[in-house]
Amino acid sequence: MSAQKPRTLFDKIWDAHVVETLPDGTALLYIDKHLTHEVTSPQAFEGLRMAGRKVRRPDATIAVVDHNIATDASRYGTIEDPESRVQVETLEKNVKEFGVPYIPLTDKRQGIVHVIGPELGLSLPGMTIVCGDSHTSTHGALGALAFGIGTSEVEHVLATQTLLQKPAKNMRVSVDGTLALGCTAKDIVLAIIGRIGTAGGTGHVIEYAGEAIRALDMAGRMTVCNMSIEAGARAGMVAPDQTTFDYVKGRPFAPKGEGFDRALAWWKTLPSDADAHFDTEVRLDAAQIAPQVTWGTSPEDVLPITGSVPNPAEVADEAKRARMQRMLDYMGLTAGQRLQDLGVDVVFIGSCTNSRIEDIRAAAAIVKGRKVADGVRALVVPGSGLVKEQAEQEGLDRVLKEAGFEWREAGCSMCLGMNPDKLKPGQRSASTSNRNFEGRQGPGGRTHLLSPAMAAAAALAGRLADVRDFQPKGAV
Amino acid sequence: MQAFTTLTGVAAPMPEANVDTDKIIPARFLKTIARTGLGRNLFANLRYRQDGTENPDFILNKEPYRKAEVLIAHENFGCGSSREHAPWALLDFGIRCVIAPSFGDIFHNNSFKNGILPIRLPREVCDQLIEDAKLGQNARVTVDLERQVVVRPNGEEIRFEVDPFRKHLLLNGLDDIGQTMQHAPAIDGYEAKQKAAQPWLYSAAPGV
Ligand code: SF4
Numbered sequence: 001m002s003a004q005k006p007r008t009l010f011d012k013i014w015d016a017h018v019v020e021t022l023p024d025g026t027a028l029l030y031i032d033k034h035l036t037h038e039v040t041s042p043q044a045f046e047g048l049r050m051a052g053r054k055v056r057r058p059d060a061t062i063a064v065v066d067h068n069i070a071t072d073a074s075r076y077g078t079i080e081d082p083e084s085r086v087q088v089e090t091l092e093k094n095v096k097e098f099g100v101p102y103i104p105l106t107d108k109r110q111g112i113v114h115v116i117g118p119e120l121g122l123s124l125p126g127m128t129i130v131c132g133d134s135h136t137s138t139h140g141a142l143g144a145l146a147f148g149i150g151t152s153e154v155e156h157v158l159a160t161q162t163l164l165q166k167p168a169k170n171m172r173v174s175v176d177g178t179l180a181l182g183c184t185a186k187d188i189v190l191a192i193i194g195r196i197g198t199a200g201g202t203g204h205v206i207e208y209a210g211e212a213i214r215a216l217d218m219a220g221r222m223t224v225c226n227m228s229i230e231a232g233a234r235a236g237m238v239a240p241d242q243t244t245f246d247y248v249k250g251r252p253f254a255p256k257g258e259g260f261d262r263a264l265a266w267w268k269t270l271p272s273d274a275d276a277h278f279d280t281e282v283r284l285d286a287a288q289i290a291p292q293v294t295w296g297t298s299p300e301d302v303l304p305i306t307g308s309v310p311n312p313a314e315v316a317d318e319a320k321r322a323r324m325q326r327m328l329d330y331m332g333l334t335a336g337q338r339l340q341d342l343g344v345d346v347v348f349i350g351s352c353t354n355s356r357i358e359d360i361r362a363a364a365a366i367v368k369g370r371k372v373a374d375g376v377r378a379l380v381v382p383g384s385g386l387v388k389e390q391a392e393q394e395g396l397d398r399v400l401k402e403a404g405f406e407w408r409e410a411g412c413s414m415c416l417g418m419n420p421d422k423l424k425p426g427q428r429s430a431s432t433s434n435r436n437f438e439g440r441q442g443p444g445g446r447t448h449l450l451s452p453a454m455a456a457a458a459a460l461a462g463r464l465a466d467v468r469d470f471q472p473k474g475a476v
Numbered sequence: 477m478q479a480f481t482t483l484t485g486v487a488a489p490m491p492e493a494n495v496d497t498d499k500i501i502p503a504r505f506l507k508t509i510a511r512t513g514l515g516r517n518l519f520a521n522l523r524y525r526q527d528g529t530e531n532p533d534f535i536l537n538k539e540p541y542r543k544a545e546v547l548i549a550h551e552n553f554g555c556g557s558s559r560e561h562a563p564w565a566l567l568d569f570g571i572r573c574v575i576a577p578s579f580g581d582i583f584h585n586n587s588f589k590n591g592i593l594p595i596r597l598p599r600e601v602c603d604q605l606i607e608d609a610k611l612g613q614n615a616r617v618t619v620d621l622e623r624q625v626v627v628r629p630n631g632e633e634i635r636f637e638v639d640p641f642r643k644h645l646l647l648n649g650l651d652d653i654g655q656t657m658q659h660a661p662a663i664d665g666y667e668a669k670q671k672a673a674q675p676w677l678y679s680a681a682p683g684v
Contacts, residue, residue, distance in 0.1 A: 019663055020659055022641065024639070024640050026641055028656065028663075030666050030670070032677055039506050039507075040558065040559065040560065042509035043509065046509070047653075051653070053653070056663075059679075060677070067506075068507065083507035083508065084507055087507055087508075087509060132558060132560075133558055134558040136558075149558060149582070149585075150558050150559075150563075150582060150585060150586035150589065151586075152560060152586065152651075156652055156653050156656065159653050159657070160656045160663060161663065162663060164655075164656065166639075198494055198552060198555055199494075199552040199555065202581060232552065232555060232581070234581050259676040259679075260676075262674075262675075262676070263674070298496070319493070319550065323493065417504050418504050418506055435557075437556060438498065439521045440498050440503070443502070443504075443526070444526070
């Protein structure tokens with residue numbers, strides 16, 4: 001492919017994976033890596049079985065349990081909830097029957113699918129990566145094209161290792177300058193969603209660029225890419241650079257030796273060409289981003305922590321006004337209330353957005369030598385068994401436990417209400433996860449999304465708090 | 477998959493933007509290994525009160541919308557997660573068509589694969605259809621996929637666009653996998669080429 005028009009990162013990965021273009025422009029796209037979990041796969045395997053089909057490339061597939069499982073010791077016994085148990089058992093039966101590699105609950109590499117993919121070197125730059133889960137966009141941080149699919153598509157990939165896809169539009173979100181103290185990748189992505197809205201990225205793949213993105217470590221880039229779906233985008237990506245290559249090198253399933261060098265040579269060709277065309281461009285100034293927190297039931301309802309609950313009366317559009325009022329009612333808020341005055345019942349640090357070692361370090365740095373406020377339940381749920389092990393080696397578990405946090409086993413936990421970790425109706429939580437939808441963390445639960453450092457500050461204050469008022473007490 | 481040709485039925489108005497997949501089917505109902513039976517949990521958090529009884533104010537609990545086959549909403553319907561349980565729940569309830577100004581991408585895709593037709597129409601048109609739908613039994617809407625029109629109760633026809641490939645599959649009730657299997661030689665060829673150029677993608681299965 002020479003002398004062609006300048007291409008974006010997305011275009012390059014896309015072009016390299018088109019098996020065939022159908023007459024109407026739909027591409028048959030080859031999939032390099034397929035991650036599966038217990039919730040969105042049972043009906044897909046069932047479909048294969050009914051049609052007498054096989055998994056085309058078990059070696060390109062990996063399965064793990066994460067959504068349904070308890071995050072305390074009880075998970076190693078029999079799963080109490082009969083439906084959860086059936087889902088986990090069904091996955092175990094399916095991986096055996098179809099020869100799919102599986103990481104069981106008892107393996108210390110078990111964890112949230114979007115944490116373990118990069119961590120184990122299963123997800124690599126330049127790959128097409130899919131999973132029956134919308135936050136597959138996380139893996140785009142490596143410079144891969146990674147997106148979530150439905151169960152019918154899971155079945156399609158299992159059977160054919162391909163997907164039928166229409167090309168997406170290219171969007172570039174540039175974050176210039178440097179972040180102020182106390183601000184993190186989570187604040188960047190919340191600010192982006194606040195700017196472009198939850199439908200802002202619809203039909204697009206977002207490439208995150210600019211100085212502030214380049215300066216992020218891989219965990220931060222994963223946090224940003226993770227929430228691309230909350231901006232409506234199909235995927236999010238960051239061009240691979242030295243930070244990426246250093247991260248990938250030496251991971252268990254990453255290429256080794258000469259293989260790595262060959263891979264590296266290709267990865268280096270991936271970044272967007274200088275004059276590549278983007279259908280949509282958005283620019284933000286990192287220095288203007290303050291620590292963010294959501295107040296409503298959509299991730300776009302976000303404000304700096306210094307803000308106050310907005311007033312529906314000031315909204316002209318009738319439907320929008322009604323919607324805002326409904327959100328305030330659900331969230332138990334009154335217009336004009338200061339966000340920092342909102343007391344919290346639960347603090348949740350975890351989820352595929354913010355459960356990596358860097359996130360846990362950030363939280364531990366804030367809580368070290370301090371105590372969780374009375375009456376607050378605070379949980380830290382590492383994203384994988386390996387993250388947990390690393391944190392324990394660094395003594396972070398001790399810091400957190402001494403402060404009054406629960407230190408749990410890896411899983412999706414309170415990110416979504418389908419395992420024992422749930423909010424009770426009416427409870428207010430400060431949560432590092434990605435969705436503040438009604439009932440997301442349990443029916444009637446009220447979620448405020450924020451960064452791990454902000455969550456730690458909220459746990460100490462017993463209310464939403466500005467992390468800039470809680471500077472670390474010495475090194476952890 | 478059940479084919480979709482034309483449909484005449486009751487439309488339920490849901491004049492709300494960002495109806496997310498957690499609203500359509502809350503996570504606690506994803507613990508199923510079947511595709512059917514989810515209809516009773518459709519919009520569960522809105523449809524039922526905390527004691528499990530029906531919330532009489534919710535649109536799908538009112539006559540004639542209990543038998544709605546079409547849903548008309550505002551922007552960004554089905555945003556959020558990739559759960560195919562959302563279209564499964566709609567389908568199991570009896571809804572075969574959703575009309576909105578825009579949709580979450582994955583939901584849009586998932587709908588077609590389950591015989592549900594998602595139709596994008598401008599906000600003003602959706603608002604008109606919502607007003608029609610409020611007339612209940614007196615307002616039956618027709619959706620004709622072959623001719624790509626929505627017929628209002630007053631007989632006015634509104635044209636909509638649909639991807640020709642998706643339309644073909646939907647009209648004939650075909651699933652994609654069978655279609656793709658016909659391209660197996662091309663997939664074989666792609667794999668052979670990729671394996672030569674990027675052997676690291678074909679190293680033995682992770683030893684797990
Ligand atoms: S942590 Fe939350 S968002 Fe991530 S995969 Fe699990 S349930 Fe989904």
